[in-house]
Amino acid sequence: MNTKIIKTGQGILLLFLIIYIASLIDWVFRPLVVVFETLYIPIILSGFLYYLLRPLVNILNKKLERTISILLVYLILVAVLIGLLIIIFPILQRQFYSLTDNMPLIISDVQRRFVSIQQGETLQRYQLSGSLNIEGLILQLGDFVNQLGKSLAINMANFIGMLANTVLSLVIVPFTLFYMLKDGEKLSKYILSIFNESQREDVILIFRDIDKTLSSYIQGQGIVCLCVGALCYVAFLVVGLNYALLLAVIAGITNIIPYFGPWIGTIPAVIVGLFQSPVIALIIVITVIIIQQIESNLIAPQVIGKRLEIHPITIMFLILIVGRLVGLIGMILAVPIFAICKVIVTRGIQIWKLKSKEKF
Template sequence: MKQDRPSFFGTKIIAFLGGRDTLFMLTALVLTGLVILVFTEVSFIFGPLIIFFETVVLPVVVSLILYYLLRPLVHLLERGGLSRGWGILLLFLGGTGLITLLIILVFPFLQEQLLNFVAEFPLLFEELLTGADAFLGGSIIGGFYTDSGFDIDRLMETLPENVGDTLQNMVSGVVSGLTGFITTVTAFVVSIVIVPFVLFYLLKDGEKLPKHLIHLLPPRFREDFKEVLHEADHQLSGYIQGQIIVAFFIGVMVTIGFLIIGLDYAFLLGALAMVTSVIPYIGPAIAFTPAVILALVVSPFMLLKVIIVWTIVQLAEGNLISPQVMGKRLEIHPVTVIFVLLTAGALFGFVGIVLGVPIYALIRVVVTHLFKLFKRRYNKYEPVPENQYEKGEA
C-alpha cells in the first residue's frame, strides 16, 4: 500500500549514506563550495566592496584595540565619581600628552641608537666572522677546518666592498618600501582620522551595542547570540589587555637586564622585545637574535650573561606575569598557536601574525557554540540529563 511505503529519507539508500542528517550536512557543504566557486569566478564584481571593506577594517580594528585597552580605565574613572563623557575626554587628553612625550623624548633616542647600530654593523659583522674563524681554527675540528681551505680574508674580499654597502642597499629597499607604505597610508588618512570618533562612541555607548544587536534577532536566537557575544568579548578583552601588559613588562625587564650586564643598545633591544612580544612564541625569538649577535661580538661570557637575562625574563613572564595577567582565558595549545601564526602570516603578512590568534579565538567561540546547538538539536553524541535544557533556560 502507498501508505506503508517509506519516505525517500527513510529508504535503505539514505540509511547506507549515513542517514538524513549526514545527507543534509553534505548537501550544505556542496552548496557552500558552489557559492565560493561562483564568487571566485565573478570576483571582479566585488572590487568596490573589497575597497570599501579594506577602508573600513583598519579604523575599526584600531578602534577596537584601543577600546579594550581604555575600557577598564573608563570604568575606574566612573567608580571614582567622574561621568563617562568627562572620563573619556580626560583619557583622550592624557593619551595625546603621552604620545607627544614619546615623540619628543623617546623616539629620537631610539632613532639615534638605531642609526648607530646601522653604522657599526659592518664592523660588528667583520668582528663576528673573525672571531668565528679563530674559534673554529683552535677547536677540536681545527685540522678539518684548516684542510677545508676556508679563508676568512678571501670571504671578506668576495663580499661587497663592505657589509655596509649591503646593509645600505637593504636600508634603501626598506626606505623605498616605506615610501610605498606611506603612499598607501595616505590613501587611508580619511579613515584613520575617524578612529578617535569611533573610539569615543565605542567607549561611550559600546556596552549598549550588544543589546541593540540582540533585539534585531528572533527571540529564539537571542539567548544563544548573547552568550556568543559575551564569550567573544571576554576572549578579546583578555587577549588584547593581557598581551599589551605582558609586552610592556617584558620590554622593561629586558632593558633593565641588558643595562645591568652592560650590553650595548639595551634600550633599542628592549623596545624591540616589547614590540615583538605581542606575537606569541615567535616574537621572543625575533627579539633575542640581535642580542645574541651583539653578545657574540663582545665575548662568550657576554653571551652567557645575555642567555641568563633572557632565561630570567622568560621564566618571570611564563610563571608570574602571564598567569596573573592573562590566566587561562584563551586556552589555546601552543602548537595550535604556531600553526595559526604561520598560516595567518602566509595569507595576510604581518597583520595576520598580529591578529591571527584573537581572530582564531573568536572563530573558535562561534564554532564551539554552533556545535553545542547542533548537539542540542540532535542530541546524539553524548547523553544529556533529563530536562537539562529546560533548566538551563529558566
C-alpha cells in the same frame, strides 16, 4: 531541526558562491578589497584600544557621564603619549640612526675578529681553518646588508606612500574608538534585535564569553609585552648591550605573537651582542630564556589566566599556517580569532545539546 540545518547549510553555501563569483569580477571585487585594506588597520587598532581603555572608562563612568569619562581618558592617553615622545622617542631615534650608520663598521670589525679567530692556534690545532671560511661568510653578510640598503633606497618612495596611507588611516582611529566606547552596548542591542526572543538569551551568553575572552587576552598581552620589554631593557643594560632601549622595545612589541614572537624579537639583540662579543651574545640568549620562563610561568598565568583553553601545539601550528598565508598581521590576530571561533562553536554545541535534551 533537520530542516533548519539544511537551510543554514544552503545559506552558507550560497554566501560562499556569491563571494566566489564576485571575486571573479574585478570591478565588483576590487572596490571591496580597497575598502578592506583601508579600514582593517583602523578597526583592529580601535578594537585593541577599546579593550585596553574600557576598564578605565567604566571606572570613571561611575562618577562622571560616559562622554566626559571618554574625553578624560583621551586626555590622559594624549599626555602619556606626549611624555613618551619627549622622553623615549629621542633616545630611540638616536639609537636607530646610530645602529644603521655603524652597521658597515660593525661588520668590518666582526670580520677582522673572526678572521683572527680562524687563523688562531685553537682552530689550526683542530685543522678547521681551511674548511671554515668565516671571512667569506662575513663578506656575504656585508654584501647582503649593502644590497638591503640599496633596495630600501629604491623603494623609499613606495614606503613613504604606504606610510602616508597608514597615517591617514590612523586618523580614523580616535573617532571609531570614541563611538565604540560610547555606544558599544547599543551595537550589541542592535545585533540582538536581529534574533528571535527565544534565541537572544543564547546569543547573549555567546557575546559575553567572546567579550571576556578578548578582554582577558588583549589586556593580558598588553601587560605581558610591557613586562617583557622592561625586563629585557634592565637585562640589556646590565649586560652592557649597545642600543639597549631600542632592542628592548623590539623584544616587547614582538612578544604580542605567542611563542614565536619572543624569539623573533631576540634575534636583533643577539646579532648586536655578537658584534660586541660572543660572550655577550651567549649571555643575552640565556637571559632571554630566563625572561621567557618568568613570562610563561609567572606573568602570563596571572594576567591572562587559562581562559583561552587552547593547547600550545594548536597555537604554534595556527600561527605558522596563518602567518604563511596572511603574514605578520595574521600571526598577531590568529589566536584571538581562533579563540572567538572556539567560543562560538563550543557554546553552540552546548546550546544544541541542551535543547535536544529538552525535546526528549
